Amino acid sequence: MIELDNVSYGYGGNALFSQVSLTLAPGSFHFLTGPSGAGKTTLLRLCYADLRAMKGKVRIFEQDAGALDRDAVAMSRRRIGVVHQDCRFLDHLSIAENIALPLTVSGRANEAAGNLQELLNWVGLAAQAHQLPPELSGGERQRAALARAVIVSPDVIIADEPTGNVDWDMSQRILSLLIELNKMGKTILIATHDLTMIRAAKSDVSARILRLSDGQILQAGAEL
Amino acid sequence: MKVLLDLIVGDPQADRSVPQTGMTARLTLFVSAVMAFLAVIALAVSLTTNRVASLWAEDLAESATLRLPADPVTADALLLSALDVLETTPGISSVRALSQDEQQALLEPWFGPDLPLDALPMPQLIEIVADGDGYDVDGLRARLTAQVPGAILDDHTAWREPLLGAASRVRLIGWSVILLIGATVAAMITLAAQAALAANVQVISVLRLVGAKDAYIARAFVRRFTLRAGAGAIVGVVCGALVLLVAPQGDAAGGLLLGVGFEGAEWILPLLIPLLAAIVAFFATRTAAFRRLREQT
Structure with a gap:
């Protein structure tokens, strides 16, 4: 699905990580952990072609991400659902419209009606459908972001600290939704520094746990 | 046609993706209306100049004046000879010797009504009207020199050419103003679109x-600015047309200042201004949007 091959990236001449390799196989579940500033978000952005690798190759759905034009990047984003820590909604649109946005921009707005209600029920936001994003709590916003990420039934879901702003119960609810998606065959990559969430998930899903530290990706797991 | 239809009908969902920005919307409408108003006036001045100049040039081209020497002894003989030459010249449809009263009327603006014309040696003037094909001016001059000594033929070239030159310059200025207005609209729309893109x-x-x-992203901005520019231009054209309709009118002979406006099919031209404004806005916004999106990669 997505493959990073000896990828390096940095800011202002300083390498954030170098020669990192990672493969997201279809239906796999990955946690990416590591200290703040290690480059977790940067790595995720490389995975959905929001950044271009300085060295090495990123392949997204068998295509060289470095060679994709903007339209091709847009097309690949329709197969990758992204959940940000800050959710990134359009605040002038209702939650329902925000969730339907991926369908709207891909000219499939007519499909929204059926999918949308089902998704709103799935994430427990049916009552908040017509509220604006700033009117929702952190947990509700995260669930709405997850609903938006999956409305086009993407092959891959990438979540950056999806439980960063929510309490334990809500983080468990979001995690269970992501596990449910994985059981439906979706490939999941979650960046998180919340080790308790990883521990909680271990019993429900066979997840590969990666640690990004000192510019390298290491396989982790046993120590958790 | 489909592009035009898509542009007008649009996609309500896509339009809602980009929030409305009140200030740029109002400014775009206002500037577009003002520019369309000015374009209507410039167009009217240009077309009126063209019309009036054509009318005057046509009149002058069809007529000429023959002036006979003011010699009381030979006057009658010269007049008969001149009329004979003129009446036998192909391309001249009518010839008429001006009466004393008509000649006095011509001099009255300079010398007043009490000029004793009888006591003055006045040259005799003959009005010549050419037919559609005109006559051979050089040939006529040669025959007059031989048969009517001292006769001077004025075919109005000296008047017509500066008049046509002046009219041509006014027309050029008019079209230049219209082009500048178009460029200003493009620049203004580009700035407004860039501001909207930067704000979003x-x-x-x-x-x-x-x-x-x-x-998809560009379309939301392009449609918005195109419709605003077109709507503003419609308001401007309506205002411009109203001003021209209520302005004092005169006939062509009354001059440019009294006759500014459109005649007949010319009224189609101001109706094209909103369409042109929309086309300018379409391409200006589209260019600005794609440039911005390319930079924001």
């Missing part, structure tokens, strides 16, 4: 995150 960086970022192509 986060919106663009979110739209891209969920898989929007550049064309």
Whole structure:
């Protein structure tokens, strides 16, 4: 699905990580952990072609991400659902419209009606459908972001600290939704520094746990 | 046609993706209306100049004046000879010797009504009207020199050419003003579109995150600015047309100042201004949007 091959990236001449390799196989579940500033978000952005690798190759759905034009990047984003820590909604649109946005921009707005209600029920936001994003709590916003990420039934879901702003119960609810998606065959990559969430998930899903530290990706797991 | 229909009907969902920005909307409408108003006036001045100059030039081209020497002894003989030459010249449809009263009327603006014309040696004037094909001016001059000594033929070239030159310059100025107005509209729309795009960086970022192509994002801005420019121009054209309709009118002979306006089919031209404003806005916004989206990669 997505493959990073000896990828390096940095800011202002300083390498954030170098020669990192990672493969997201279809239906796999990955946690990416590591200290703040290690480059977790940067790595995720490389995975959905929001950044271009300085060295090495990123392949997204068998295509060289470095060679994709903007339209091709847009097309690949329709197969990758992204959940940000800050959710990134359009605040002038209702939650329902925000969730339907991926369908709207891909000219499939007519499909929204059926999918949308089902998704709103799935994430427990049916009552908040017509509220604006700033009117929702952190947990509700995260669930709405997850609903938006999956409305086009993407092959891959990438979540950056999806439980960063929510309490334990809500983080468990979001995690269970992501596990449910994985059981439906979706490939999941979650960046998180919340080790308790990883521990909680271990019993429900066979997840590969990666640690990004000192510019390298290491396989982790046993120590958790 | 489909592009035009898509532009007018639009996609309500796509339009809602980008929030309305009140200030740029109002400014675009206002500037577009003012520019369309000015374009209507410039167009009217240009077309009126063209019309009046053509009319005057046509009149002058068809007529000429023959002036006979003011010699009381030979006057009658010269007049008969001149009329004979003129009446036998192909291309001349009518010839008429001006009466004393008519000649006095011509001099009255300079010398007043009490001029004793009888006591003055006045040259005899003959009005010549050419037919559609005209006559051989050089040939006529040669015959007059031989048969009517001292006769001077004025075919009005000296008047017509400066008049046509002046009219041509006014027309050029008019069209230049219209072009400048078009360029100003393009510049203004570009600035407004850039401001709107800059104000919506986060919106663009979110739209891209969920898989929007550049064309989709650009369309929301392009449609908005195109419709605003077109709507503003309609208001401007209506105001301009009303001003021309209520302005004092005169006939062509009354001069340019009294006769500014459109005649007949010319009224189609101001109706094209909103369409042109919309086309200018379409391309200005589209160019600005794609440039901005390219930079915001």
